[in-house]
Amino acid sequence: MKISITQIKKLRKLTGIGIMDCKEALIKSEGNFDKAINFLRKKGKNIAIQRSVLEVKEGGLYSSVNDDQTFGVTIGLSCETDFLSKSKDFLDFLFMLSKISLLYNNKEKFLSGYYCGKTIQDLIIEKMGIVGEKIELKIFERIQSPFVTNYIHNNYKIATMVGFSSHDGINPTIARNIAMHITAMNPIAIDEKGIPDSIIEKEKEIISYQVKKENKPSNMKDKIILGKIKRFILENSLLNQKFIKDDKITIQEYMNKFNKNLKINIYNRITFP
Known part of the structure; x- marks a missing residue:
């Protein structure tokens, strides 16, 4: 499948990954941007979790x-x-x-x-x-x-x-x-219960693929996968994230300093594009 330079530039803008890696990912995924991002993450590329791939405007x-x-x-x-x-x-x-x-x-x-x-x-x-x-x-x-x-x-x-x-x-x-903090850290949800199962399953697939290549016993690999999933959930749920202005406390602990009954009911973080 022929991949255009426009597609490559778009994926590069979305991920920050090099042109040749973006080209390879698009070829392997037959031009599908979501699949291309997963391909890059399986290769160990550090890419922010994408909620969806939007047309760049x-x-x-x-x-x-x-x-x-x-x-x-x-x-x-x-x-x-x-x-x-x-x-x-x-x-x-x-x-x-x-x-x-x-x-x-x-x-x-x-x-x-x-x-x-x-x-x-x-x-x-x-x-x-x-x-x-x-x-x-x-x-x-x-x-x-x-x-x-x-x-x-x-x-x-x-x-x-x-x-x-x-x-x-x-x-x-x-x-x-x-x-x-939300603007900077881009959490997926307020707490771990709010992270969709589909995102966790996709992350398990990526982590399992990465760990599978390591030369370790199976039981150790299972523990590594569970540990990485737990870390993923903590790092991507707002209340469990380390506060950007004081990384010794979480957002929940920051709010508790002022009102232990205070809750975040809803938030949205919108980017353009």
Whole structure:
């Protein structure tokens, strides 16, 4: 199967792995990106866990939280060039739409909603005529909880929102620290129960493949596999992760310092692309 340079560059951007390794992985997987990533991981390449392989596009993300901090919305606009995605004109438009998004519960209602006598969709079309590029609302994600906070990475490519069970014992700085941690560490789930069985089974397959090649007794290999799976679960469940600002404690222990009854109800970490 012939693999294009565009496919290779896309896989390289997704994984950070060298061009020749990406080419080999795509050939072996017949162009399937998920299978190519698994192939690279089986070879021992250090790649962040991929939730799904998204089409690489330019654009930006922004999230806003309402005044009483009980819900928030993240929106993402796509465009055609990196140059436009970094421009003041595009970012100002993104910020404006983000504030308006708080008035709506879903993407469809938002696009058909009105601002200054025009629908949001009409405003987007109008902006396309000004900048000369196709612009689309690709992302609209809303979360609700007794206390919601957000964090936007400074390149507007990652936006995180976190919903806590209470305001008690937690101030904006503490909440923001946890949102920053999620942005940096990209957990799969809040705790080990939230990690899908499909991800754990896939990880077992990769670990078993790697351990199988080691010259060790079978019973020792089984213990190594179990140990690696346990470590994988701890490293990818938010409450068990080591806090980025103090690696001597976990996120759960960090929250316990302020309120032992505090829980994280929900979070989302969205990347673009």
